[in-house]
Amino acid sequence: MNADRVSSLFWLLLGLIAVYGSFQLGLGTMNEPGSGFLAFLAGSFIICVSGGIFLQSLIRFRGTPLEVKSLWAASNWHRSLIIAVLTLGFILALEGLGFFITSFLLLFLLFKVVEKLSWGKAVLIPALTLTVTYVVFNIFLKSNLPKGIFGF
Amino acid sequence: MDFFANFIAGFTVALQPINFMFCFLGVFVGTLIGVLPGIGPVGTMAILLPITYGIPPTTAIIMLAGIYYGAQYGGSTTSILVNIPGEAASVITCLDGYQMARKGRAGSALGIAAFGSFIAGTFGVIGLQLLAPPLVSVALRFGPPEYFSLMILGFVVLTYLAQKSMAKALLMAGVGVLLGTIGLDTMTGMPRFTFNIPELLDGVGLAPLAMGLFGISEIFLNVEKTVKQEILTTKLRGLFPTLAEWKRAIGAILRGTVSGFFLGILPGGGAVLGSFVSYALEKRISKTPQDFGTGMIEGVAAPEAANNSAAQGAFIPLLTLGIPANVVMAILLGALMIHNITPGPMLVKEHPQLFWGVISSMYLGNIMLLVLNLPLIGLWVQLLRVPYSLLFPMILFICLIGAYVINNSAMDVVLMFLFGVIGYLMRKFEYEPAPLVLAYVLTPLLENALRQSLILSGGSFGIFVSRPISAACLVVAAALLLSSLLPMIRKRREKMIAEAEEDE
Numbered sequence: 001m002n003a004d005r006v007s008s009l010f011w012l013l014l015g016l017i018a019v020y021g022s023f024q025l026g027l028g029t030m031n032e033p034g035s036g037f038l039a040f041l042a043g044s045f046i047i048c049v050s051g052g053i054f055l056q057s058l059i060r061f062r063g064t065p066l067e068v069k070s071l072w073a074a075s076n077w078h079r080s081l082i083i084a085v086l087t088l089g090f091i092l093a094l095e096g097l098g099f100f101i102t103s104f105l106l107l108f109l110l111f112k113v114v115e116k117l118s119w120g121k122a123v124l125i126p127a128l129t130l131t132v133t134y135v136v137f138n139i140f141l142k143s144n145l146p147k148g149i150f151g152f
Numbered sequence: 153m154d155f156f157a158n159f160i161a162g163f164t165v166a167l168q169p170i171n172f173m174f175c176f177l178g179v180f181v182g183t184l185i186g187v188l189p190g191i192g193p194v195g196t197m198a199i200l201l202p203i204t205y206g207i208p209p210t211t212a213i214i215m216l217a218g219i220y221y222g223a224q225y226g227g228s229t230t231s232i233l234v235n236i237p238g239e240a241a242s243v244i245t246c247l248d249g250y251q252m253a254r255k256g257r258a259g260s261a262l263g264i265a266a267f268g269s270f271i272a273g274t275f276g277v278i279g280l281q282l283l284a285p286p287l288v289s290v291a292l293r294f295g296p297p298e299y300f301s302l303m304i305l306g307f308v309v310l311t312y313l314a315q316k317s318m319a320k321a322l323l324m325a326g327v328g329v330l331l332g333t334i335g336l337d338t339m340t341g342m343p344r345f346t347f348n349i350p351e352l353l354d355g356v357g358l359a360p361l362a363m364g365l366f367g368i369s370e371i372f373l374n375v376e377k378t379v380k381q382e383i384l385t386t387k388l389r390g391l392f393p394t395l396a397e398w399k400r401a402i403g404a405i406l407r408g409t410v411s412g413f414f415l416g417i418l419p420g421g422g423a424v425l426g427s428f429v430s431y432a433l434e435k436r437i438s439k440t441p442q443d444f445g446t447g448m449i450e451g452v453a454a455p456e457a458a459n460n461s462a463a464q465g466a467f468i469p470l471l472t473l474g475i476p477a478n479v480v481m482a483i484l485l486g487a488l489m490i491h492n493i494t495p496g497p498m499l500v501k502e503h504p505q506l507f508w509g510v511i512s513s514m515y516l517g518n519i520m521l522l523v524l525n526l527p528l529i530g531l532w533v534q535l536l537r538v539p540y541s542l543l544f545p546m547i548l549f550i551c552l553i554g555a556y557v558i559n560n561s562a563m564d565v566v567l568m569f570l571f572g573v574i575g576y577l578m579r580k581f582e583y584e585p586a587p588l589v590l591a592y593v594l595t596p597l598l599e600n601a602l603r604q605s606l607i608l609s610g611g612s613f614g615i616f617v618s619r620p621i622s623a624a625c626l627v628v629a630a631a632l633l634l635s636s637l638l639p640m641i642r643k644r645r646e647k648m649i650a651e652a653e654e655d656e
Contacts, residue, residue, distance in 0.1 A: 011323055011327070014330075032611075033603050033606055035340050039330060039345070041329075046330065052319055066581075071581070072580075079375045080576070083372065087552070095562050106545075115545075125542070133550075137557055142206065143560070144557075144560050146556070146560075
């Protein structure tokens with residue numbers, strides 16, 4: 001599957017949604033453009049350029065085409081997937097469990113499970129990081145880090 | 153006399169303890185991220201944006217500016233010692249800098265990079281101080297059509313310099329404009345593309361967008377690769393270049409300073425363009441061009457000077473016109489707008505302390521950087537030994553917390569993560585995020601300029617071509633677009649002719 005073909009179709013769809021949305025907002029008139037005017041121009045532009053990229057991918061007059069499979073072929077994509085899942089877990093749990101618990105768990109899992117550091121380092125580094133972060137954000141910058149159901 | 157009066161006034165602001173401290177923090181962090189591959193000045197500025205909410209705007213801009221030009225200094229260290237550029241503008245330094253290090257001349261390379269950066273940075277600030285006020289008077293002649301056309305020119309220049317496909321870069325600019333329309337329409341008060349999510353009424357925040365596209369996506373991409381860093385273990389001797397080395401390098405430094413400064417002013421230009429062009433220039437005028445790439449000191453001096461003077465020059469369109477020349481300036485523009493300051497021709501009148509204070513802080517910043525990059529070079533070398541496996545969890549964590557504290561809202565963290573995934577996929581499919589962010593930041597200005605122009609002209613687009621400055625900008629933009637198409641057309645014709653001959 002040609003990567004440019006796939007991506008251009010995605011952007012084409014986005015452009016079509018934008019144009020549809022801009023009509024819903026109202027284009028106004030030429031001497032009094034409405035809320036949807038710029039979105040209409042941007043959406044139309046996206047449609048034209050993505051259409052051009054799509055056609056270019058069919059004609060293939062430039063170099064070797066990029067295949068979707070090859071984008072992940074020689075990479076450790078499992079690592080980035082695991083990190084993404086852990087990050088998503090952190091985000092979902094942050095306000096519920098609070099800053100300390102979720103942050104410690106995230107960093108511990110990243111150091112221990114993903115990077116396979118020793119137990120000592122996997123506990124010590126997050127502990128130090130949390131302390132510094134708490135001091136900088138909560139005390140110095142007076143931010144309000146979430147406390148969660150346990151109150152800390 | 154005005155020059156010296158402004159010089160002194162600026163220094164009274166820059167030498168205030170809080171500004172001095174944040175200037176040092178900015179250049180220190182800038183050097184740090186310049187040395188460490190894996191995160192660049194854009195990502196760092198985006199991560200530190202939330203921190204700037206609690207400090208005065210002058211201090212915030214001094215710190216963020218320090219990160220930008222500090223990164224230009226730091227990038228040379230890792231380019232010379234590890235052959236991995238610490239940030240994009242130091243890519244070209246790898247060519248000759250690493251070869252000099254391999255020949256036991258790492259000290260000279262590092263020394264000339266630091267001194268060249270200092271000289272160029274200082275001249276760049278002087279140029280900024282001299283050119284900015286007269287440009288303000290030119291900028292006062294700009295009306296909505298001129299601003300609109302200049303922004304279009306900026307998009308085209310930025311995409312013209314895209315490393316991959318220009319069409320993809322233009323597409324990203326279009327997506328950026330679309331993203332910029334999310335939120336309340338400032339003229340009609342109508343919510344646009346908010347999908348009934350209250351947090352989106354103020355639009356997508358710049359910090360989550362930039363942190364996601366440049367910070368989070370960079371992490372996802374880097375953890376997939378195994379990068380072996382082999383740091384040259386030669387002892388660093390003789391950081392002060394010899395007289396012979398100065399004689400060879402000084403011309404390159406001065407040429408790099410001038411070329412970098414003016415390329416930095418260009419919308420779409422910046423430190424990266426400056427470094428590449430200055431290297432090409434030195435190679436062209438050299439009596440021994442074939443030696444470039446084997447350890448020529450001019451090959452280090454010129455790009456390092458150019459990237460620093462370009463970093464200063466890039467402030468000119470931002471401070472005088474309110475138009476960011478590149479994505480770094482777009483982040484600074486965003487930071488100013490967060491503090492309710494609109495840069496442009498009135499900035500020097502309405503906020504003289506900010507204007508002259510930031511400029512004067514750059515003199516101090518350049519001196520600090522010379523100290524940081526020479527005597528402390530051993531510290532930076534040690535930092536290079538910190539594996540990425542220890543760094544990326546910290547960077548990720550700081551991004552997550554930084555995004556949360558913007559509005560104490562998990563929505564900003566969600567948005568950052570979403571843009572992180574989008575940015576990761578974009579880079580995989582070879583779409584660059586820089587045009588998207590630049591377009592996003594410019595969209596409110598672009599829309600206002602477009603609407604006001606059409607109201608002025610009674611609905612006619614002719615206003616953009618009937619006014620000379622606007623027309624000139626659009627002609628240059630069109631010429632650049634056409635010139636990028638011509639080689640494609642030529643190559644296609646050649647390919648078709650070759651295929652036709654094969655068939656015969």
